Amino acid sequence: MVKICCIGAGYVGGPTMAVIALKCPLIEVAVVDISVARITAWNSDQLPIYEPGLEEVVKQCRGKNLFFSTDVERHVSEADIVFVSVNTPTKTQGLGAGKAADLTYWESAARMIAHVSKSNKIVVEKSTVPVKTAEAIEKILTHNSKGINFQILSNPEFLAEGTAIQDLFNPDRVLIGGRETPDGQKAIQALKAVYAHWVPEDRILTTNLWSAELSKLAANAFLAQRISSVNAMSALCEATGADVSQVSHAVGTDTRIGPKFLNASVGFGGSCFQKDILNLIYICECNGLTEVANYWKQVIKVNDYQKNRFVNRVVSSMFNTVSGKKIAVLGFAFKKDTGDTRETPAIDVCKGLLGDKARLSIYDPQVTEDQIQRDLSMNKFDWDHPIHLQPMSPTAVKQVSVVWDAYEASKDAHGICILTEWDEFKKLDYQRIFDNMQKPAFVFDGRNVVDAEKLREIGFIVYSIGKPLDPWLKDMPAVA
Numbered sequence: 298m299v300k301i302c303c304i305g306a307g308y309v310g311g312p313t314m315a316v317i318a319l320k321c322p323l324i325e326v327a328v329v330d331i332s333v334a335r336i337t338a339w340n341s342d343q344l345p346i347y348e349p350g351l352e353e354v355v356k357q358c359r360g361k362n363l364f365f366s367t368d369v370e371r372h373v374s375e376a377d378i379v380f381v382s383v384n385t386p387t388k389t390q391g392l393g394a395g396k397a398a399d400l401t402y403w404e405s406a407a408r409m410i411a412h413v414s415k416s417n418k419i420v421v422e423k424s425t426v427p428v429k430t431a432e433a434i435e436k437i438l439t440h441n442s443k444g445i446n447f448q449i450l451s452n453p454e455f456l457a458e459g460t461a462i463q464d465l466f467n468p469d470r471v472l473i474g475g476r477e478t479p480d481g482q483k484a485i486q487a488l489k490a491v492y493a494h495w496v497p498e499d500r501i502l503t504t505n506l507w508s509a510e511l512s513k514l515a516a517n518a519f520l521a522q523r524i525s526s527v528n529a530m531s532a533l534c535e536a537t538g539a540d541v542s543q544v545s546h547a548v549g550t551d552t553r554i555g556p557k558f559l560n561a562s563v564g565f566g567g568s569c570f571q572k573d574i575l576n577l578i579y580i581c582e583c584n585g586l587t588e589v590a591n592y593w594k595q596v597i598k599v600n601d602y603q604k605n606r607f608v609n610r611v612v613s614s615m616f617n618t619v620s621g622k623k624i625a626v627l628g629f630a631f632k633k634d635t636g637d638t639r640e641t642p643a644i645d646v647c648k649g650l651l652g653d654k655a656r657l658s659i660y661d662p663q664v665t666e667d668q669i670q671r672d673l674s675m676n677k678f679d680w681d682h683p684i685h686l687q688p689m690s691p692t693a694v695k696q697v698s699v700v701w702d703a704y705e706a707s708k709d710a711h712g713i714c715i716l717t718e719w720d721e722f723k724k725l726d727y728q729r730i731f732d733n734m735q736k737p738a739f740v741f742d743g744r745n746v747v748d749a750e751k752l753r754e755i756g757f758i759v760y761s762i763g764k765p766l767d768p769w770l771k772d773m774p775a776v777a
């Protein structure tokens with residue numbers, strides 16, 4: 298029986314391995330992590346991450362051919378294929394701080410693999426890593442190998458949170474990069490055979506190691522660039538009276554462009570886009586490609602601009618001050634159908650409003666109070682480390698309350714900011730909400746989920762990103 302071990306039981310390691318276990322009943326899959334809390338949660342009824350369909354998959358395989366364990370060394374030593382899906386945060390100190398990937402966790406995983414291995418292994422990079430990481434890992438493994446043969450493959454993960462299970466069941470493509478030697482090609486075939494249990498062969502792409510590593514960074518940069526492009530247009534739409542939904546529909550019907558990923562919003566978030574683009578920028582700079590680096594920097598700058606612009610709209614619309622005013626924040630996760638808040642635009646928006654002394658009442662159907670308080674008090678990039686290495690119990694931000702209901706959040710509020718596109722925010726009883734708010738009552742829709750016309754009929758002053766402005770907002774321009 299082929300044995301797979303995955304180091305890192307996070308958003309990628311957990312769902313990916315659960316699907317491999319489901320689709321390959323004859324493969325034994327162990328997911329290991331240094332975080333005891335995470336492994337305990339994977340073995341409980343309350344999984345550590347929320348993903349539609351994940352629970353069903355885990356329940357079908359757990360205890361049969363899918364195991365979650367903290368016994369990292371034993372499972373690694375027994376495995377034929379070792380996936381590494383650990384954190385690759387942005388460096389906060391030293392050379393490349395604020396840009397380069399911090400490979401501390403990757404390196405320590407590699408050293409541990411070398412230390413405990415007694416048989417040949419295929420080591421698969423699942424984490425998103427800088428180009429040429431495989432070469433560094435290969436050096437660590439071969440210099441500590443005691444005669445064992447290690448083959449390194451790059452198999453970046455393209456799943457999107459919120460649709461992870463669907464994406465894993467039916468991926469657009471699986472990408473496997475390996476050495477162009479006979480042993481490298483054999484390793485590629487071995488991993489291909491795993492995916493071939495359910496992925497059609499023409500969707501399994503094989504490349505050299507460096508192409509696979511760079512393709513992941515490139516794919517995330519292209520995706521983020523689309524969002525920044527449409528968000529840049531949203532600012533121009535507001536200035537000219539155009540409607541960004543109409544513009545992106547008209548643009549997206551061009552088959553060369555396509556309709557997906559063209560929704561204007563308060564900005565992109567998630568653990569990967571910013572980190573991976575910063576990493577790409579750093580690699581460009583290291584290779585002397587200043588213009589290329591500057592090109593990609595602009596994608597992040599526009600994203601920051603969009604979040605600032607939103608905060609400025611809120612403050613300027615409410616007579617240039619939100620000091621002491623209650624603002625309801627609906628949605629905190631970086632997108633709907635996930636509880637993940639890593640790099641969510643809500644953090645910067647909330648911090649911006651708190652900077653102007655607002656009182657915030659936050660509601661998100663999937664994010665806990667503890668997580669929100671952590672996010673609002675943590676330093677940039679601290680979030681992307683294993684939880685036990687993050688700052689301990691940060692002090693709660695006093696002007697923030699977290700509630701479990703949108704009506705409670707908006708009671709007596711002066712304004713509402715919608716920051717995640719949860720479906721339930723479309724169906725709220727806005728008349729009831731309006732009746733319980735201070736007047737004038739504002740809605741700032743950062744995701745274009747509400748029917749602005751209906752809300753205006755009720756009496757709200759509505760700001761929808763990239764849409765023609767209310768006369769009220771026109772009279773109170775926001776300088777970004």
Ligand code: NAI
Nearest residue numbers: 305306307308309330331332383384385402424425454683
């Ligand atoms: P995560 O933070 O949810 O999970 C990483 C896990 O690795 C943590 O539970 C941590 O405790 C564990 N870990 C760290 N060092 C370890 C070690 N030496 N031994 C055992 N466990 C260790 O991170 P996530 O989101 O799963 O991402 C992992 C990688 O996959 C990152 O490189 C990320 O860029 C990439 N990725 C993430 C995607 C996403 O949607 N979240 C999508 C595609 C790629």
